[in-house]
Amino acid sequence: MMALQRNIFNLVFGINILLVFLLIFESNLVIPAWLQVIGRMHPLFLHFPITLVLVFIFWHFVVVKKMMENEWIVNIDRWLLLLTAFTASLTALMGLFLSKEKGYDVNALQLHKWSGIAIAIITTVWYGYNEWVQKIPWLHYSIAGLSTGIILFTGHQGGTITHGPNFLLAPFEFVSAQQEVLLSEAEIYTHLVQPILQTKCYSCHNDKKSKGELRMDTEALLLKGGKNGKLWDSAAQDLGLLMSRVHLPLENKKHMPPIGKPQLTETEIQILEAWIKKGANFKTKLTDLAANDELRIIGQEKFSKSAIDEFDFEPASTSSLKKLNTDYRVITPLSKSSPALQVDFFSPAAFSLDQLNELLEIKNQVVSLNLNKMPLNDDALSIIAQFTNLQKLNLSFTQITGKNLDQLNQLKSLKQLSLSGTKVSKEDLMTIAGLKNLHALYVWNTKLTDNEIIDLKRSWKNVFIEKGFTDDTSIIKLTPPILLNEEQVITTPIKLKLKHYISGASIRYTLDGAEPDSINAKEYSGDIILSGNTTVKAKAFKKGWISSNTIETYFFSSKFKPDSAVNILRADDNYRGDGASTLIDLAKGEVNNFKSRKWLGYKLNRMESLLLFNSFVNIKSVTLSTLIDIGSYIMPPTSIEVWGGNELSQLKLLGRLTPPQPTTVSKGYLKGYEINFNPTRLKYIKVIAVPIAVLPKWHPGKGDKGWVFVDEVYVN
Incomplete structure (x- = not known):
């Protein structure tokens, strides 16, 4: 047994010598692939x-101290210390190999690396001189305390590198911060988006560890992106890199967060x-959004309790709200159950x-008043000044000149004021x-x-003043x-509806899949009728401006709806939808x-x-609506x-189609494959689509x- 312990100790001593040698020449250290595999076993060991x-x-200070005369107990003590030195040394060596990979903060890594090597050397020396150390009590206890x-x-440094800063106490801080947020103060990024990034992304993209050269812990670094480019593109169909990685299959190595x-x-x-x-704005508030906006609805659920606690006035009567709500004056609660x-x-x-x-009947309950573009003048200010609990006031593009503006001083709770265009x-x-x-x-x-x-900002140091962009x-x-x-599904002819919010912008469009330009493409006039499968592409143009990106939408025609459907072969277990009924419910999937x-x-x-019909139908085409997302391995069928x-x-067999296969990776898009054939009277249709066997x-x-x-x- 002693011989085995000596052999293991010699191995441990050799590992420590190797560690010191590699540290001396670390700047010239290049790790081959097979050693990278060993290095990546560091988190396991x-x-x-x-x-x-x-x-x-x-064991050493509690068990052995009471039973020192028991050789078996003492022998376990020696083995525990030897195994500690062995695993500490081996783990330190693996960590050194792993540290040569990119994506880690140098300062954080240095502390973790040197402390790991220190524990390897201390435990090795402790084992080698254990008997001598035990004879000097103060040294004995000091080494034990130092090692602990x-x-x-x-371990704490390693956790910080792996999971992000303050990983241990983050849940308490997160809950505390959330409890203090009021809906009226909640910002979309700060209070909805950032907490998601903190819990799901920061562990790999922080100041200590930046996988893919990407850090997400500040707004500037989020905008900068990583080695693969910027994180989002609001105009792209897949919204850019961040969301495309999120939607990859879990088993895909590029899926984020990783499996x-x-x-x-x-x-x-x-x-x-x-x-x-x-637009990924970092300052937009939830209360800036429309009452029926999806983020506003989520925020009302999330922050509703805090919003209620903020106000101590009684709610308006139901009869008053019913009377005052009209088609042109919409009154909504700021949040669920809020007064x-x-x-x-x-x-x-x-x-x-x-x-x-008329609104003075509920003046105590109104905290947000939007009069944007209404034809009101300075005389209205005396009325508005009576809404004493008002916090948000929008007078943009009204006929306000500034006369009598001082009457707004009565609004002691006012936090946000919009006077743009006045x-x-x-x-x-x-x-x-x-x-x-304010x-x-x-x-x-x-x-x-x-x-x-600039002068106003100097006078109002605590007020954010937005002048807009001028250049x-x-x-x-x-x-x-x-x-x-x-x-997107046409059951009866519909009118194409396009709009642009920039005055004077011209919209050009095509219906044949061609790219619209400012010369050959038709100008949108509002009288375009769509009745069949159609690819609509549209683009905005204006003199002195750069033309917009192209939007593309495929409209699907559906004249005959099957009465029922059956999957002869089942879909993959992870993507079974609602069974065969998914194919005939006219509900389009999202890219x-x-x-x-x-x-x-x-x-x-x-x-x-x-697909089954209860009675005969005369059809001449079938369209298969598919998703193409090449980066997610979702390809066109090889045959239909x-x-x-x-x-x-x-x-x-009524018809067969062999879709062309892509030749490069591109963004995800929807694609309809139309199979035409001679008019046929039938009750049953079978559709077969074959996935590509080898990418x-x-x-x-x-x-x-x-x-x-x-x-x-x-079916048409």
Whole structure:
């Protein structure tokens, strides 16, 4: 037994010599692939020395001290110390190999590395001189205390590198911060988006560890992105790198968060997507959004308790709200069960001061008043001043000149004031300097000069003043046109609805899949009727501006809806939707969420589904609606067949299509494959779609099997 202990100790001593040697020449150290594999075993082994150090110290100072005459107990003591030295040394060596990989903060890594090597050397020396050390009590206890302290410090540093700063106490801080947030103060990024990043992303993308050269712990670094580029693109169909990685299959090595880490919930994905779609603004408040906005609704649920606690006044009566709510004056609670109210006015043509006077019945409950673009003048200020609990006031693009603006000083709770597009001057604004709670003032498109804005900011150091962007030398790119059609499935002819919010912008479109330009593409006029399968592409143009990105939408025609459907071969277990009924429910799947129940995914089996009609129909085409997401291994089918007939046992081939395969990786998109054939009278249709058996050599997953994703089958 002693011989075995000596041999293990010699091995431990050799590892320590190797550690010292590698440290001396660390700057020239290059780790080959097979040693990288050993290095990546560091997280597996690191638990052994931590546990063994603590177990040994307990055994040594509690058990052995009482039973020193028992040789068996003493022998276990020697083995525990030897195994501690062995695992500490081996773990330190693996950690040194792992430290040569990119993505770690040098300073944090140095502390973890040196403390890990220190515990390896201390435990090795302790074992070698154990008998001598035990003869000097103060040294004996000092080494034990030092070893305990270093191993705990090393473990803490490793946890910080792996899981992010303050990983241990973060849940308490997170809960505490959330409990203090009021809905009226909640910002989309700070209070909805950032907590998601903190719990699901920071552990690998922080100041200590930055996988992919990406850090996400500050706004500036989020905007910068990593080695693979920027994290989001609000104009892209898949919203950019961040969301495309989130929607990759869990087994894909590029899926984020990686397998084994806490995954994003459906609500968290919804929050991130909605935030990016809105432009990923870091300062927008939840209360800036419309009452029916999805983020506003989520926020009302999340922060509703805090919002209620903020207000001590009684709610308005139900009868008053019913009477005052009209088509042009919408009154909604600020949050669920809150007594605070938000009022939005619409239709300038229908507005009158009487409508504002009528609201005095609920003046104590109104905390947000939106009069944007209403034809009101300075006389309205005396009425508005009576809403003493008002916190948010929007007077943008009204006829306010600044006269009598000082009447707003009565609004002691006012926090946000919008005067953009009005004729207010610096002198007018100085008359409301007494608004102590004001923290945001919006004055873009006013006659205020840059110097006057600077003076105002000096006077109101605690007020955020937004003047807007002005730069006559810049050419700005137009935003894409807005598609107002909510449904992509055409059961009866519909009118194409496009809009652009920039005055004077021209929308050009095509219906044949061609890229629209400013010469050959038709200009949108509002009288376009869609009746069949159509690819709509549209682009905005304006003189002096850079043309917008192109929007593309495929409209699917569905003349005949099957009465029922059956999957002859089952979809993959993870992507089974609502079974075969998914194919005929006319509910379109989304490009960036193939995990929803609107999609059927096929990999092991081909798609083979049967559509049944209770009575005969005359058809001439079948369209298979699919998702193409090449980076997620979702490819076009290699072949599509449509069979039909009046008897299940006598179906005939009606048409076959071999879709072209892509040659490069591109963003995800929806694709409809239309199979046309001679008009046929039938009751049964069978559709077969075959996934690609082997992904091509240019694909990141070359050699793997591809997927086919289908959400609908349309019959015409």
